[in-house]
Amino acid sequence: MSEDRVAALESKLADMEKRLTVREDELDVQKLQFLYGYLIDKCMYDQVVDLFTDDGEVRFFGGVWKGKEGVRRLYVDRFRKRFTHNTNGPIDGFLLDHPQIQPIVTIEDDGKTARMRARSTMQAGRHKDYVGDEPHLQARQWWEGGLYENTYRKGEDGKWRIHVLNYFPHWHADFETGWANTDPEYVPFPKTLYPEDPSGPDALIDDHWLWPTHKLLPFHMKHPITGEEMTAERWEGDVAREKARG
Amino acid sequence: MSEDRVAALESKLADMEKRLTVREDELDVQKLQFLYGYLIDKCMYDQVVDLFTDDGEVRFFGGVWKGKEGVRRLYVDRFRKRFTHNTNGPIDGFLLDHPQIQPIVTIEDDGKTARMRARSTMQAGRHKDYVGDEPHLQARQWWEGGLYENTYRKGEDGKWRIHVLNYFPHWHADFETGWANTDPEYVPFPKTLYPEDPSGPDALIDDHWLWPTHKLLPFHMKHPITGEEMTAERWEGDVAREKARG
Amino acid sequence: MSEDRVAALESKLADMEKRLTVREDELDVQKLQFLYGYLIDKCMYDQVVDLFTDDGEVRFFGGVWKGKEGVRRLYVDRFRKRFTHNTNGPIDGFLLDHPQIQPIVTIEDDGKTARMRARSTMQAGRHKDYVGDEPHLQARQWWEGGLYENTYRKGEDGKWRIHVLNYFPHWHADFETGWANTDPEYVPFPKTLYPEDPSGPDALIDDHWLWPTHKLLPFHMKHPITGEEMTAERWEGDVAREKARG
Numbered sequence: 182m183s184e185d186r187v188a189a190l191e192s193k194l195a196d197m198e199k200r201l202t203v204r205e206d207e208l209d210v211q212k213l214q215f216l217y218g219y220l221i222d223k224c225m226y227d228q229v230v231d232l233f234t235d236d237g238e239v240r241f242f243g244g245v246w247k248g249k250e251g252v253r254r255l256y257v258d259r260f261r262k263r264f265t266h267n268t269n270g271p272i273d274g275f276l277l278d279h280p281q282i283q284p285i286v287t288i289e290d291d292g293k294t295a296r297m298r299a300r301s302t303m304q305a306g307r308h309k310d311y312v313g314d315e316p317h318l319q320a321r322q323w324w325e326g327g328l329y330e331n332t333y334r335k336g337e338d339g340k341w342r343i344h345v346l347n348y349f350p351h352w353h354a355d356f357e358t359g360w361a362n363t364d365p366e367y368v369p370f371p372k373t374l375y376p377e378d379p380s381g382p383d384a385l386i387d388d389h390w391l392w393p394t395h396k397l398l399p400f401h402m403k404h405p406i407t408g409e410e411m412t413a414e415r416w417e418g419d420v421a422r423e424k425a426r427g
Numbered sequence: 428m429s430e431d432r433v434a435a436l437e438s439k440l441a442d443m444e445k446r447l448t449v450r451e452d453e454l455d456v457q458k459l460q461f462l463y464g465y466l467i468d469k470c471m472y473d474q475v476v477d478l479f480t481d482d483g484e485v486r487f488f489g490g491v492w493k494g495k496e497g498v499r500r501l502y503v504d505r506f507r508k509r510f511t512h513n514t515n516g517p518i519d520g521f522l523l524d525h526p527q528i529q530p531i532v533t534i535e536d537d538g539k540t541a542r543m544r545a546r547s548t549m550q551a552g553r554h555k556d557y558v559g560d561e562p563h564l565q566a567r568q569w570w571e572g573g574l575y576e577n578t579y580r581k582g583e584d585g586k587w588r589i590h591v592l593n594y595f596p597h598w599h600a601d602f603e604t605g606w607a608n609t610d611p612e613y614v615p616f617p618k619t620l621y622p623e624d625p626s627g628p629d630a631l632i633d634d635h636w637l638w639p640t641h642k643l644l645p646f647h648m649k650h651p652i653t654g655e656e657m658t659a660e661r662w663e664g665d666v667a668r669e670k671a672r673g
Numbered sequence: 674m675s676e677d678r679v680a681a682l683e684s685k686l687a688d689m690e691k692r693l694t695v696r697e698d699e700l701d702v703q704k705l706q707f708l709y710g711y712l713i714d715k716c717m718y719d720q721v722v723d724l725f726t727d728d729g730e731v732r733f734f735g736g737v738w739k740g741k742e743g744v745r746r747l748y749v750d751r752f753r754k755r756f757t758h759n760t761n762g763p764i765d766g767f768l769l770d771h772p773q774i775q776p777i778v779t780i781e782d783d784g785k786t787a788r789m790r791a792r793s794t795m796q797a798g799r800h801k802d803y804v805g806d807e808p809h810l811q812a813r814q815w816w817e818g819g820l821y822e823n824t825y826r827k828g829e830d831g832k833w834r835i836h837v838l839n840y841f842p843h844w845h846a847d848f849e850t851g852w853a854n855t856d857p858e859y860v861p862f863p864k865t866l867y868p869e870d871p872s873g874p875d876a877l878i879d880d881h882w883l884w885p886t887h888k889l890l891p892f893h894m895k896h897p898i899t900g901e902e903m904t905a906e907r908w909e910g911d912v913a914r915e916k917a918r919g
Binding site: 606 | 803
């Protein structure tokens with residue numbers, strides 16, 4: 182009888198370890214993404230790049246930056262030059278806070294892939310006492326809201342890394358005038374690929390949009406009760422309006 | 428001796444499984460509430476209703492909508508018609524972001540009831556290029572802060588569902604003028620019950636208030652160190668002022 | 674053979690209990706900090722003080738308040754008198770929301786010390802209908818963003834308490850004018866110690882700064898992939914500017 186009880190214990194313990202591992206992974210992936218947020222706040226781009234897998238990619242503002250080289254091109258060649266005078270760190274008068282909010286992590290059955298829906302409500306801008314002559318160095322301040330649908334991979338070393346950072350900005354609002362008055366294409370999408378644009382993306386994403394257009398960024402997971410895909414209807418009034426505008 | 432050790436292992440493992448289950452439940456309830464947030468952002472009201480128990484209810488803005496029928500009446504008959512031209516999905520030019528922040532989940536001893544205090548800091552409004560003739564279709568933009576004190580139930584299928592969604596808005600602020608200038612009763616409370624109001628509540632909540640009135644929404648849990656109820660004093664100056672105003 | 678299997682089970686179970694305990698602690702420390710946020714929102718200072726260890730301290734705005742007496746002096750003698758007419762609770766017309774966002778908790782190897790990086794994006798101010806004659810009772814409204822790097826201790830009673838609350842405000846923004854226009858030293862740092870200032874700090878922190886100055890608040894943890902300290906470069910242009918200003 183004892184043998185049976187021991188076998189039952191072994192089986193039960195193996196089951197519990199699987200359950201525990203899923204939750205450890207969920208929490209560790211969340212920590213990883215939260216750290217990404219703190220690092221990007223502080224323009225610590227070198228440390229951001231180190232969070233990615235070698236085959237990582239970033240999907241951002243209608244562009245795709247592929248592989249560790251592409252990721253580095255975006256954060257270091259593009260952002261660091263534009264935002265921080267090529268400094269790997271925060272600079273006075275420049276704000277780019279990325280609070281990381283509302284993560285839903287799903288660990289895939291293989292135990293090595295994770296997906297996360299999350300969001301950020303950002304504060305960004307440049308202080309009036311720290312302006313420069315160039316257009317992107319003017320005093321400016323804005324709010325931004327966006328969603329993530331990211332993928333992560335667990336390496337053979339047991340560490341989670343970002344595989345695909347898919348950040349989809351949803352709305353921008355000038356601090357002075359707000360989201361009721363946002364101009365269309367508030368931030369211009371990249372249109373030129375690398376290497377013609379030395380810090381440009383490797384590919385463009387066709388189905389991209391910005392507020393006041395408003396669509397559903399698809400969920401990675403099914404509805405937990407019904408088990409169905411969570412899809413949204415599209416109001417034909419808007420579609421008609423878009424068509425009328427050409 | 429081995430029998431004793433096996434018995435000790437069985438007991439220890441049962442204890443650990445209880446502990447693990449509590450944390451799984453906490454995390455799953457949090458995921459459920461976070462999904463609610465993503466769905467309501469996108470006006471996917473059908474999928475929101477599916478998150479509730481059959482005897483679920485919503486307590487909102489001084490009204491109570493009871494049972495699955497009441498929940499559907501609020502989200503589908505009331506919100507969907509007012510906000511999205513009866514579309515189950517986001518529409519261009521309409522923003523209603525509900526970031527889900529700061530959840531504290533408590534699993535009751537029965538393992539089948541959960542309570543959560545959480546908050547949202549919302550961005551809402553309608554873009555100037557998407558206005559209509561009716562009053563609720565004008566360009567407008569506001570911030571809103573509020574707290575949840577929700578209840579959840581675990582079904583016989585092992586799935587958590589929302590039992591009582593108790594969202595209590597605390598303050599509103601027009602984007603242009605802020606929370607220092609909010610008009611009293613910024614959003615009018617419902618005063619007419621269903622079925623006189625076809626999408627109205629089944630009951631009214633008497634003790635309701637809005638900023639600049641400011642009271643404590645009671646906590647579902649005790650203070651973790653003292654074990655005492657967490658109650659707040661009320662400043663008599665405000666009370667006197669209220670009485671003077673009649 | 675069975676003895677070996679039982680020994681293996683005992684070892685495995687002990688290992689899993691350690692892992693589970695780490696996650697329970699992470700989640701409980703997070704709950705503790707989240708509760709701090711809800712209590713401070715509502716000016717429930719007595720209950721806030723009860724969250725600290727006897728040797729707790731608060732590092733805040735360039736000052737250090739030491740020991741339970743110091744903590745009480747800050748929250749009760751300083752904040753309660755300034756903010757709420759000495760009431761232990763929220764008062765009408767006064768807003769001080771502290772959403773608690775993005776916690777990364779690290780449990781030290783001793784199992785009794787925890788560290789957390791977290792943030793808050795606050796809404797604060799006083800409503801125009803609730804002003805008084807004194808300067809701090811005028812109508813005012815502002816946003817504030819800041820980071821925490823806190824320490825917690827697990828007592829012999831198994832309960833976590835706050836040991837060091839280290840809140841470092843990073844930027845302020847008047848609701849009307851925003852973070853592009855913040856005046857230097859938006860909030861004056863305390864300069865007078867206790868007991869000369871009856872609610873003043875026990876010590877001052879030298880290396881303090883406020884937006885538009887922008888530096889890195891050091892991380893308590895190493896980079897999860899490289900294992901290195903996460904340090905930031907400092908732009909010499911800013912440093913030169915600071916020196917020029919004297």
